[in-house]
Amino acid sequence: MSYKIYQVNEALREFVPKEIIDLEEKATWGNPKRGVMDLPYAKELIEEHSLCAGCPESMAFRYILASLPAPEDTIIVNSTGCTSLVFPHIALHTVHSLFGNQNAVASGIKRVLEWRFPEKVKDVIVLAGDGAIVDIGLDCTLQSFFRQEKITTICFDNEVYANTGGQESGSTVKGHVFKMAPKGKQFEKVPMWQLAIDSGCHYVARLTVSSPKRVEQVVKKAIYVAREVGPTYIHLYTPCILEIGLNSDDGLEEARARDKERFAFFEYATPEAQEVINRKKEEGLL
Amino acid sequence: MAQVSTEKVIYNRAGQRVVSPDYLLFEAPRTKHFMTGSEAVKEAVKRSSVDASVSYPITPQSEAAHLIGELWVEGYVGVYFRGESEFGVMSEIAGCAMAGARCITTTSGPGTLRAMENFPMWAGTRIPVQLVLMARGINSPLSIQPDNLEVSFLLDTGCMIWYAENAQDLFDMIIAGFVVAEKPEVHVPVITVVDGFFVSHTREAVMLPPDDIALPPYDPYKAPMPVIDAEVPPGRFLRDPFVMKSNYISYATHASWQFEVRAAIERSRPYAKHYLRGLIEEFGDPEAEIVFVACGTAAAQSKEAVRLLEDEGIKAKVVKLKTIRPFPVEELINATKNAKTIFVPEFNVVGWLEREVRRYLYKRSDADIIGTPRVAGGMTMPPEVIVKEVLKILGKEVKHVI
Numbered sequence: 001m002s003y004k005i006y007q008v009n010e011a012l013r014e015f016v017p018k019e020i021i022d023l024e025e026k027a028t029w030g031n032p033k034r035g036v037m038d039l040p041y042a043k044e045l046i047e048e049h050s051l052c053a054g055c056p057e058s059m060a061f062r063y064i065l066a067s068l069p070a071p072e073d074t075i076i077v078n079s080t081g082c083t084s085l086v087f088p089h090i091a092l093h094t095v096h097s098l099f100g101n102q103n104a105v106a107s108g109i110k111r112v113l114e115w116r117f118p119e120k121v122k123d124v125i126v127l128a129g130d131g132a133i134v135d136i137g138l139d140c141t142l143q144s145f146f147r148q149e150k151i152t153t154i155c156f157d158n159e160v161y162a163n164t165g166g167q168e169s170g171s172t173v174k175g176h177v178f179k180m181a182p183k184g185k186q187f188e189k190v191p192m193w194q195l196a197i198d199s200g201c202h203y204v205a206r207l208t209v210s211s212p213k214r215v216e217q218v219v220k221k222a223i224y225v226a227r228e229v230g231p232t233y234i235h236l237y238t239p240c241i242l243e244i245g246l247n248s249d250d251g252l253e254e255a256r257a258r259d260k261e262r263f264a265f266f267e268y269a270t271p272e273a274q275e276v277i278n279r280k281k282e283e284g285l286l
Numbered sequence: 287m288a289q290v291s292t293e294k295v296i297y298n299r300a301g302q303r304v305v306s307p308d309y310l311l312f313e314a315p316r317t318k319h320f321m322t323g324s325e326a327v328k329e330a331v332k333r334s335s336v337d338a339s340v341s342y343p344i345t346p347q348s349e350a351a352h353l354i355g356e357l358w359v360e361g362y363v364g365v366y367f368r369g370e371s372e373f374g375v376m377s378e379i380a381g382c383a384m385a386g387a388r389c390i391t392t393t394s395g396p397g398t399l400r401a402m403e404n405f406p407m408w409a410g411t412r413i414p415v416q417l418v419l420m421a422r423g424i425n426s427p428l429s430i431q432p433d434n435l436e437v438s439f440l441l442d443t444g445c446m447i448w449y450a451e452n453a454q455d456l457f458d459m460i461i462a463g464f465v466v467a468e469k470p471e472v473h474v475p476v477i478t479v480v481d482g483f484f485v486s487h488t489r490e491a492v493m494l495p496p497d498d499i500a501l502p503p504y505d506p507y508k509a510p511m512p513v514i515d516a517e518v519p520p521g522r523f524l525r526d527p528f529v530m531k532s533n534y535i536s537y538a539t540h541a542s543w544q545f546e547v548r549a550a551i552e553r554s555r556p557y558a559k560h561y562l563r564g565l566i567e568e569f570g571d572p573e574a575e576i577v578f579v580a581c582g583t584a585a586a587q588s589k590e591a592v593r594l595l596e597d598e599g600i601k602a603k604v605v606k607l608k609t610i611r612p613f614p615v616e617e618l619i620n621a622t623k624n625a626k627t628i629f630v631p632e633f634n635v636v637g638w639l640e641r642e643v644r645r646y647l648y649k650r651s652d653a654d655i656i657g658t659p660r661v662a663g664g665m666t667m668p669p670e671v672i673v674k675e676v677l678k679i680l681g682k683e684v685k686h687v688i
Contacts, residue, residue, distance in 0.1 A: 005518065072516065073516045074516065075385075075514055075515075075516055077381075093512075093514045093515075093516050095381075095384060095514055097377065097380055097381075097404075097407050097411065098377065098403055098404065098407055101373065101374070101377035101380075101404070104369065104370075104373075104374045104375075104377035104378045104381065105377050105378065105380055105381035105384070106381060107378050107381060108338070108340065108377070108378040108379060108380060108381020108382035108383075108384070108385065109381040109382070109384060109385040109514060110381075110385075111338070111365045111367070111381075111382065112337065112338055112364075112365055112381070112382045112385035112386060112387040113385050113515055115337070115338075115364045115365050115387075116337075116385070116386060116387070116515065117515070122515070122516060139370055139371065139374070140370065140373075140374050140377065143369075143370035143374060147367070
């Protein structure tokens with residue numbers, strides 16, 4: 001693609017909103033070394049966001065968008081939920097089609113782009129919540145792993161259906177009381193990261209958003225491995241502070257607390273994936 | 287004398303010579319072949335410069351999906367794979383289309399309903415996917431037999447609905463379907479329906495143009511919605527404004543988009559009229575007071591009934607509807623202006639076509655509209671049954687015994 005498409009038309013410059021001007025002047029297009037350390041100085045592709053104050057998902061979004069190695073050639077597929085409220089505010093190609101079919105839509109996009117642009121790298125990334133990935137879309141998610149689609153799937157696990165008002169999800173911890181689980185959840189949290197490994201993902205990570213640098217490393221590894229080898233999966237804890245009754249400035253502490261238990265950092269890579277990761281480290285891209 | 291040629295010959299990715307849709311559909315010499323409806327699908331796809339197809343097995347459409355796979359092996363189709371379910375397939379093909387591919391897929395009966403959530407999404411995202419629907423029963427107890435009840439559910443999804451009577455119709459409609467669906471001012475999905483088994487599994491004569499010519503490739507940059515390929519400025523798919531918010535602007539935006547999708551279907555009329563040689567086809571006595579309004583195999587059986595009625599000294603005619611969305615309103619009003627009795631024979635229990643005919647002829651026709659006969663669950667519709675119904679209504683002696 002051409003970076004010129006992100007340049008503001010001179011004749012229209014005086015009418016263009018400041019955010020778009022910022023995007024032209026401060027966005028880090030065409031720089032694979034871009035990362036979370038650029039956040040204070042760069043425009044990280046979000047124009048604004050419509051999530052709740054202090055939502056850890058908004059942190060996750062910023063870190064992930066700042067870590068994309070090639071945002072100018074990245075397509076993001078999302079699904080119904082709080083994530084879909086943010087996507088309208090991202091300066092990237094994004095698709096929100098239905099609830100749960102994100103990995104199927106991403107499969108179609110990735111395969112056609114590989115066919116249409118054999119000489120170019122086009123990253124296709126799924127960003128969706130635990131309801132979309134672990135429950136309603138589990139079939140489409142796992143099947144895309146089985147088919148070895150070269151896409152990166154990132155699950156924002158807040159352990160609840162937050163956007164619809166706090167219903168139990170497959171990702172909720174056993175015993176937790178939520179709407180639709182008035183006596184507490186009856187079964188264990190679905191170990192999605194393990195299912196991803198068993199279903200053929202080449203790089204899998206589980207973590208919280210407490211460390212921006214770690215999120216960046218994981219996202220970059222997952223995207224580079226997906227480009228060359230096959231499906232990759234990131235399971236990211238992004239607590240819904242509203243639904244678990246925390247203040248808007250408690251998100252980071254909540255993430256840090258879970259770092260020590262059920263979201264303790266976990267990483268898995270197949271030998272092929274490790275080879276890609278090692279090579280990218282040598283190239284200075286990780 | 288030296289030959290002067292100003293036209294450059296263009297070939298598609300499969301090495302076929304690219305010709306205009308008019309040449310392919312109307313002018314190219316045709317030869318007669320003996321084949322099933324499923325094979326006619328393959329032949330149409332072969333000549334349509336198709337980029338992508340995703341498949342999932344369900345009787346009776348599986349054979350058509352297999353044959354598209356063979357075309358992929360032969361290099362005529364760019365992307366082909368088996369999805370995990372009909373819901374998955376329709377989602378995957380949506381992804382393929384959003385990424386800028388000319389797409390076709392097939393399904394039947396229960397698969398249609400499993401995939402149903404996708405069809406309004408296809409229309410809402412204005413992707414020109416073509417679905418070949420080989421209609422089949424969906425009710426319990428389970429039936430794999432032909433029955434077109436599922437079309438009733440599809441009518442209001444925002445997709446164009448075309449209905450083929452036989453393998454020849456199906457071949458021509460698939461090619462025309464891509465051409466019309468991809469017009470920038472139309473650009474909505476087209477669902478090409480045939481009655482499963484009766485057409486998909488029946489061998490008949492089909493006139494085919496040569497297979498070394500094909501449609502011009504799809505140009506995604508003419509689409510009214512941004513193609514999702516990161517080659518054009520950031521597309522904000524389903525973006526502005528986000529319509530889940532509860533306010534009057536959002537309501538109005540959502541409603542206007544729904545009207546826009548339906549308006550796009552209306553804009554397909556002149557193109558469909560051209561490429562399908564009219565939205566309706568008439569058979570029998572043009573002045574007849576007994577008129578059958580039907581689509582698909584029911585139209586074929588009604589034509590037989592017209593011949594039998596002629597033996598009884600009764601003049602009748604058939605108005606075959608080639609498109610249901612857009613509905614050929616003006617054509618139907620004209621074709622039924624002499625009608626005293628309009629019969630709507632159908633291959634389903636609910637009578638969705640009768641409902642449509644009543645809706646569009648309300649206060650525009652004085653004829654009695656009778657939704658009969660109806661068969662379902664895989665039964666064929668013997669022309670004698672149609673004749674019997676007509677004779678009963680006319681108060682004549684019924685000689686035929688079925």
